[in-house]
Amino acid sequence: xxxxxxxxxxxxxxxxxxxxxxxxxxxxxxxxxxxxxxxxxxxxxxxxxxxxxxxxxxxxxxxxxxxxxxxxxxxxxxxxxxxxxxxxxxxxxxxxxxxxxxxxxxxxxxxxxxxxxxxxxxxxxxxxxxxxxxxxxxxxxxxxxxxxxxxxxxxxxxxxxxxxxxxxxxxxxxxxxxxxxxxxxxxxxxxxxxxxxxxxxxxxxxxxxxxxxxxxxxxxxxxxx
Amino acid sequence: xxxxxxxxxxxxxxxxxxxxxxxxxxxxxxxxxxxxxxxxxxxxxxxxxxxxxxxxxxxxxxxxxxxxxxxxxxxxxxxxxxxxxxxxxxxxxxxxxxxxxxxxxxxxxxxxxxxxxxxxxxxxxxxxxxxxxxxxxxxxxxxxxxxxxxxxxxxxxxxxxxxxxxxxxxxxxxxxxxxxxxxxxxxxxxxxxxxxxxxxxxxxxxxxxxxxxxxxxxxxxxxxxxxxxxxxxxxxxxxxxxxxxxxxxxxxxxxxxxxxxxxxxxxxxxxxxxx
Numbered sequence: 001x002x003x004x005x006x007x008x009x010x011x012x013x014x015x016x017x018x019x020x021x022x023x024x025x026x027x028x029x030x031x032x033x034x035x036x037x038x039x040x041x042x043x044x045x046x047x048x049x050x051x052x053x054x055x056x057x058x059x060x061x062x063x064x065x066x067x068x069x070x071x072x073x074x075x076x077x078x079x080x081x082x083x084x085x086x087x088x089x090x091x092x093x094x095x096x097x098x099x100x101x102x103x104x105x106x107x108x109x110x111x112x113x114x115x116x117x118x119x120x121x122x123x124x125x126x127x128x129x130x131x132x133x134x135x136x137x138x139x140x141x142x143x144x145x146x147x148x149x150x151x152x153x154x155x156x157x158x159x160x161x162x163x164x165x166x167x168x169x170x171x172x173x174x175x176x177x178x179x180x181x182x183x184x185x186x187x188x189x190x191x192x193x194x195x196x197x198x199x200x201x202x203x204x205x206x207x208x209x210x211x212x213x214x215x216x217x218x219x220x221x222x223x224x225x
Numbered sequence: 226x227x228x229x230x231x232x233x234x235x236x237x238x239x240x241x242x243x244x245x246x247x248x249x250x251x252x253x254x255x256x257x258x259x260x261x262x263x264x265x266x267x268x269x270x271x272x273x274x275x276x277x278x279x280x281x282x283x284x285x286x287x288x289x290x291x292x293x294x295x296x297x298x299x300x301x302x303x304x305x306x307x308x309x310x311x312x313x314x315x316x317x318x319x320x321x322x323x324x325x326x327x328x329x330x331x332x333x334x335x336x337x338x339x340x341x342x343x344x345x346x347x348x349x350x351x352x353x354x355x356x357x358x359x360x361x362x363x364x365x366x367x368x369x370x371x372x373x374x375x376x377x378x379x380x381x382x383x384x385x386x387x388x389x390x391x392x393x394x395x396x397x398x399x400x401x402x403x404x405x406x407x408x409x410x411x412x413x414x415x416x417x418x419x420x421x422x423x424x425x426x427x428x429x430x431x432x433x434x435x436x437x438x439x440x441x442x443x444x445x446x447x448x449x450x451x452x453x454x455x456x457x458x459x460x461x462x463x464x465x466x467x468x469x470x471x472x473x474x475x476x477x478x479x480x481x482x483x484x485x486x487x488x489x490x491x492x493x494x495x496x497x498x499x500x
Contacts (some may be wrong), residue, residue, distance in 0.1 A: 032314075033336065034471065039315030042334040045358040052357055099485060100492030139354070146341040150459040153338065157463060161471040165478045172482045178490045 003194040005205065007186040011069060016187055018061045023167070025054035026130075030160055052138065059131055079112055080120045090114035100178070108202030119170050126163035129155055228324030229371060230393035230427075231380060232400055233298045234439040236407055236420070237387035240265065240279050240296040247382035248277040251367065273351045273362040276300060277379060284446050295442055298388075299449050300379075301326065301347045301364035302427065303435035308342035308456035309363075311464045317361075324393060324435045325366035335359035344431070344454035366435070396437055400425050403439045430454050 008016070029051040032038040041047060066073040089107050091114060097106040112120065133152040136144060144152075175184040182196045197205040242265075249256065254274045259267050266281045277300040286293040303325040310318045310326060317332035318339060335358055339348045352359015367377035375381075376390040389396065407423035422443040427434035431454055444452050 033334070034314070034468070036314070036316055039313075039317075039334075040332055042315050042336075043317070043332045045335040045352075045356070048334055048336065048357045098489065100489035100496070102496070138357070141337060141354075142340075147457065147459060149341045150457060150463075154459055154462060154467065157467050157471070161467070161474055164471075165474050168475070168478050168482060172486070176482075176486065178486070178493050 004191045005194050005197045005209070006190055007192045007197065008190045010190060011065070013187055013190055015061055015065045019058065022054045022058035022061065023163075026051060026058055027160070027164060027167070029054070034157070034160065055130075055134055055138075059127075059134075062127070076120075077124070079110075080117055080124060083117075086110075087114040087117070098173075098177070098179075103179075103199055108206070109200065109204070111201055111204040113201065115173070119166055122162060122166045126159040126166075129159040130163075133159070228393045228435065229366075229390065230303075230324065230396050230435045230437055231366075231377060232389045232391075232396040232437045232439070234387045234389075234400075234403060235296055235298075236403070236423070236439060236441040237385045238279075238296045238298075239385050239387075240281060241384060242279050243382040243384060244298070244379035244388060245275075245277055245279060247378040248364070249274070251370070251378035252276065252365070271299065271347060271349055273349045273360075276362060276364040280447075280449060282446070282448065284442065286442075293442065295446060297440075297447050297449065298436075298438070300436065301366070302345055302431070303364075303366055304344075304430070305432035305434070306456065307431070308344060308460055309339035309348060311456060311461055312338040312342040314338065321366075321368065323366075323371060325368070325371075326435075327368050328361075328363060328365050330360060330362075333360050335361070337361065342456060342460040344451065344456060345449065393433075393435060393437075397425075397428060400428075400437050400439050407439070407441055426450055431456070 029042075029047040032042045032047050062073075086107070090109065093106045094115065097103070133156040136152040137149065137156065141149060173180055173183070174187070180200075182192045186192045192200075194205070194209075248254070254276065257268050257272065257274055259269065262269060264281055266279065268275050268278065271278060277298070280297040280299050282295045282297070284293050284295055285291070305320075305324070307318070307320070307326045310320060313319075314336060315332045315334050317329050317334070319327050319329070321327040335350070335352050337350045337352075337359070339361055340346075340350055348361050348363045350359050350361050367375070367379075370377060371390075380388040380390040389399075404423050404425050407420040408418065410419045411417065412419055420441045422441075424440050424443060426438035426440055426444055426447075427436055438450070440447065440450075444450050
């Protein structure tokens with residue numbers, strides 16, 4: 001058995017899958033209003049009610065997580081908004097790396113690599129965008145001017161396009177890309193092999209296993225090397 | 226068959242409001258409880274149960290102390306360039322081949338976007354703010370009548386013939402003639418023109434309305450008739466620009482990911498086999 005490392009705590013995984021399920025529900029019910037050919041599915045407001053229920057969960061889950069784990073949430077947000085030279089290096093190595101080039105040419109990455117940070121940034125931006133415009137469209141229709149309402153629909157749609165496109169990339173890299181063999185598993189079981197952690201998030205692996213706290217050993221004993 | 230239109234001649238209208246009542250009768254709409262506001266204009270506004278109402282306005286004529294009592298018809302304008310059709314996500318609102326803005330209420334999702342896109346503030350919505358369940362209502366051009374060769378209920382009911390129904394092109398000709406005739410009417414005593422500002426409305430607004438108006442006075446005297454109505458840019462932007470952009474972006478991403486998968490896999494296999 002190989003040496004395994006904990007990548008995602010249980011509470012993170014819960015948050016991820018609750019957001020994933022609600023976001024997919026929101027996206028699908030929104031899609032019915034976006035593609036005219038699907039329009040009839042939205043008749044009689046059924047999908048709009050489902051959209052609102054999913055919206056409450058989508059917004060509520062991260063807020064709840066923040067209340068339960070404020071330090072972790074803040075440190076996450078801090079990472080998302082900290083950009084530097086390392087990100088430039090990732091960007092230079094990324095095209096070749098993600099198109100199947102040599103792994104060694106990608107510099108060792110932290111817990112969140114630049115691409116993941118970018119996705120997190122877009123997600124946070126879309127979260128805020130959806131929240132504000134969604135509240136206007138839901139609770140303040142008829143009270144704000146048509147100009148404000150229509151602008152909210154527009155921004156809501158921009159977030160949908162941007163977030164939707166990034167979501168496709170996220171699902172692809174997380175579950176389909178030939179190099180990302182353990183990433184889906186890591187979000188289900190929380191663990192990755194040490195080898196995977198070393199090659200994909202080498203900087204993080206050095207820092208955590210160096211301290212010796214986070215790494216967990218599998219029952220049959222540690223395998224070195 | 227060409228496009229149809231309704232012509233309202235404000236100079237013949239007696240504001241009996243038979244049209245208001247006929248619309249309610251034909252469409253099974255209930256009356257509303259109202260209060261006396263000191264005007265014959267009743268109810269105060271369009272609603273889900275009032276798709277057509279008559280407006281009354283007293284204006285000073287020629288500034289010499291005489292007063293004109295202007296009547297106007299307020300209902301869906303059935304625009305060619307209809308904002309409501311542009312923003313309706315389900316296709317419940319659509320352009321009928323006869324020219325009017327048709328409405329399939331079954332398809333309505335209750336989103337209320339049409340209320341925010343109409344330059345005339347015509348559609349009305351009833352529904353629940355929390356759940357979002359609801360439906361819109363507006364004049365249907367008596368779709369169930371005109372598609373069977375009948376005229377709309379309001380037109381049928383009009384005693385002085387202020388309302389007429391027919392081919393839009395023919396009604397435009399008739400309306401223009403009527404406007405010229407009004408302008409030629411002179412006071413038998415003073416000889417001054419009585420309707421010098423008579424005008425036509427609906428010929429060009431929003432690429433042409435399917436409700437035409439012969440007005441005995443200028444457009445600015447009528448509160449619910451904006452001189453240059455337009456669908457706001459932000460309302461039109463969704464269908465015209467953002468929707469196609471969205472398809473393009475997602476399409477490009479999907480194609481890009483497919484390419485990435487194929488290339489990455491091929492190169493990784495090559496690398497493995499090369500070892």
